[in-house]
Amino acid sequence: MSLAAALAQIGAAHADTQPMGRFAIDRTEVTIGAFRAFADATGTVTAAERNGGGSVYEAGWVRKPGWTWRTPFGVPGLDAEPAVHVTHGEAQAYCRWAGKRLPTDAEWLEAAHTERREAPPAPFQTGRDYPYPTGDSPAGANCLGDCGPTPALDRSAVLVRGVGPAPAGATPPGVNGLFDMGANVWEWVDTAAGSERITRGGSWWYGAAPMHRDHRASKPPETAVAYIGFRCVEDRR
Secondary structure (H helix, E strand, C coil): CCCCHHHHHHHHHHHHHECCCCCECCCCCCCCCHHHHHHHCCCCCHHHHCCCCEEECCCEEEECCCCCCCCCCCCCCCCCEECCCCCHHHHHHHHCCCCCCCCHHHHHHHHHEECCCCCCCCCCCCCCEECCEEEECCCCCCCCCCCCCCCCCHHHHCCCCCCCCCCCCCCCCCCCHHCCCEEECCEEEEECCCCEEEEECCCCCCCHHHHCCCEEEEECCCCEECCCCCCEEECCC
16 A cells, blocks of 8 residues: 555544454554644643653664654654654553543453454454464564565654654554554553563564564653554443
8 A cells, every 4th residue: 555545544543443342442553643632632741842852772772852742753743653752651641631541461462463353354363363463474564674565754864773653554454453553663551560561562663573472572651762652442341
């Protein structure tokens, strides 16, 4: 699918959730446009904004002046880009404002790897567990080198590694019809790992390995970096 065609379907995808039985999960990562609505409504100023910028990994973590959710690579981001440079607490606050919450680790894994739709399109099969959120292989995700061509927005001029994110919803849908559960940006979940919080799915900075269902990572909850975003869930009773 061309980038233009993908962008044409993004508006609808943003508003959608995918039912998963007892909960429903956002079909895309929360975008800059959606996060702007939250910030404008609540007066939220993020930690990255207060601190002068979020961070990227170069030879260690490096704070980048002016890199925030509004300007993730130092210039204004597209409304369809995933919102990054957002801490775990800020992601929680957005989800609460939207009438939702962050998924637990178990919920995120179920949505990303276990097909729950009654009549999914081929090649997905109801009830089957998949190693990658894209299915049996990582093909189609926006990862570094292992996933094939992607509609990534080229930010390589300001990066020492990788190309950058794709607009939310621009890659092909995967398990449960969800976009970018594998790669694009890591996603915060509401489960602790000691003093840290778990992130899932990998990002554009990595190859396919962090997309695998057995890979788990974590970061301090105050982390605000170019690689971590989030999506929300809502309870269904």
